[in-house]
Amino acid sequence: xxxxxxxxxxxxxxxxxxxxxxxxxxxxxxxxxxxxxxxxxxxxxxxxxxxxxxxxxxxxxxxxxxxxxxxxxxxxxxxxxxxxxxxxxxxxxxxxxxxxxxxxxxxxxxxxxxxxxxxxxxxxxxxxxxxxxxxxxxxxxxxxxxxxxxxxxxxxxxxxxxxxxxxxxxxxxxxxxxxxxxxxxxxxxxxxxxxxxxxxxxxxxxxxxxxxxxxxxxxxxxxxxxxxxxxxxxxxxxxxxxxxxxxxxxxx
Numbered sequence: 460x461x462x463x464x465x466x467x468x469x470x471x472x473x474x475x476x477x478x479x480x481x482x483x484x485x486x487x488x489x490x491x492x493x494x495x496x497x498x499x500x501x502x503x504x505x506x507x508x509x510x511x512x513x514x515x516x517x518x519x520x521x522x523x524x525x526x527x528x529x530x531x532x533x534x535x536x537x538x539x540x541x542x543x544x545x546x547x548x549x550x551x552x553x554x555x556x557x558x559x560x561x562x563x564x565x566x567x568x569x570x571x572x573x574x575x576x577x578x579x580x581x582x583x584x585x586x587x588x589x590x591x592x593x594x595x596x597x598x599x600x601x602x603x604x605x606x607x608x609x610x611x612x613x614x615x616x617x618x619x620x621x622x623x624x625x626x627x628x629x630x631x632x633x634x635x636x637x638x639x640x641x642x643x644x645x646x647x648x649x650x651x652x653x654x655x656x657x658x659x660x661x662x663x664x665x666x667x668x669x670x671x672x673x674x675x676x677x678x679x680x681x682x683x684x685x686x687x688x689x690x691x692x693x694x695x696x697x698x699x700x701x702x703x704x705x706x707x708x709x710x711x
Contacts, residue, residue, distance in 0.1 A: 461492035471508045471652045472500050479515035485548075485570050486523035493574075494547045501556045507660055508652040511578065512562035512645040521569025521592055524702050531699045546602035546689070550682050552577050553674050556664050560652045562644035563637070568592045572636070573603030576610055579667070580651060581637040583628040584644035589636065590625040596705070597697035601685040609674060611635045 465475040474496055476483040493511075500506050513519070548570075561578030563571075567589045575581050575589075591607075593600050600607065600620050607616035611634045619626070619634075631637045641647035655663070692698060 461489070461496070463489040464492050464496060465514065466496055468500070468503070468506070470506065471510065471649065471656050472503075472506045473510045473512065473649075474500075476511075476513040476515070476519060479513075479517075481523065482517040482520035482566055483513055483515060483571070484520045484523040485574070486526045489523075490548050494551055497551060497555070497559075501554075504660065506557060507656040507658075507663060508558045508560065510560050510562060510645070510648045510652050511574065512648060513564065515565075517565035518563040518567045518587070519571025519574055520566050521571050524596075524706050527596070527693065528699070528702045528706065530693045531702065546682055546686050549573055549577065549602040549606060552606055553671050555579075555671070556667055558652070558655050558663055558667060560648045560655075562648035563587050564644050569600065570603065573600065573606055576603065576606035576636065579670070580639075580648075582639050582641050582644045582648045582651070583631060583637045585628065585640055585642055587628040587631075587640075587644070588625050589628070589631050590623060591620045592623050594621060594623040596701045597695055598689070598692050601689040601692075602682065604685070605674070605681065607636075 461477075463476065463478045465473075465477050467473040467475075474493070476489075478484065478489060497509065497511075500509050555577075558580070559578045561575045561581045562584070563575045563581065564584035564587050567575055567583075567587055569590075569592045572589055572591055575583075591600050604616060604620065607620070611619075615634055626634075628637065628640045632640055639647065
């Protein structure tokens with residue numbers, strides 16, 4: 460069992476991010492665990508719907524900056540592997556077989572925004588704020604761009620990716636990034652998931668399969684190329700300087 464996740468398995472199964480001291484920042488171990496759990500739940504015929512949420516006050520602050528710096532300072536070959544060039548978590552969006560409902564709250568940044576768009580439905584708690592902060596670090600939201608474009612369209616996604624500006628949950632709703640704003644996102648996600656779970660397993664899985672086909676233009680080649688661009692970006696001087704600045708500022 461992962462030290463970063465709390466998993467409740469049932470007809471409606473729940474995966475809760477559990478790294479509150481880091482605002483659920485995604486390191487590679489945590490990403491691997493999320494992929495493993497979601498993949499396992501996809502194979503379980505007793506599971507109809509999956510929820511991703513958090514018990515902490517913040518959903519996800521994005522990537523782990525300490526790990527970013529390690530990847531920047533590592534040898535090129537080791538660094539390439541360290542940043543997961545295949546971007547397994549976000550590729551998973553196009554291979555899910557069961558409805559996924561995501562409940563966000565507090566801070567949702569970078570890869571956390573990507574994780575929120577992994578869901579087929581996304582509920583944001585009142586007060587949630589979003590930002591694609593990768594550009595501030597000398598990066599770009601490479602792997603999550605297809606998920607952003609799926610929800611918001613390519614022009615809005617590009618604008619948010621280029622500016623890195625913060626926007627609130629009501630703006631996110633108007634952009635199409637999320638589906639609903641609620642007082643308690645996790646409770647609302649459970650309510651929606653329970654309603655979805657009343658359908659037959661075949662209707663749910665066949666519907667998600669058809670939905671996945673509509674996203675076929677984002678194929679394996681797209682992710683390989685995006686992964687290469689992302690891995691190279693980790694070796695730039697700009698990223699090293701910006702990550703160190705962020706880390707130093709947060710440790711004062």
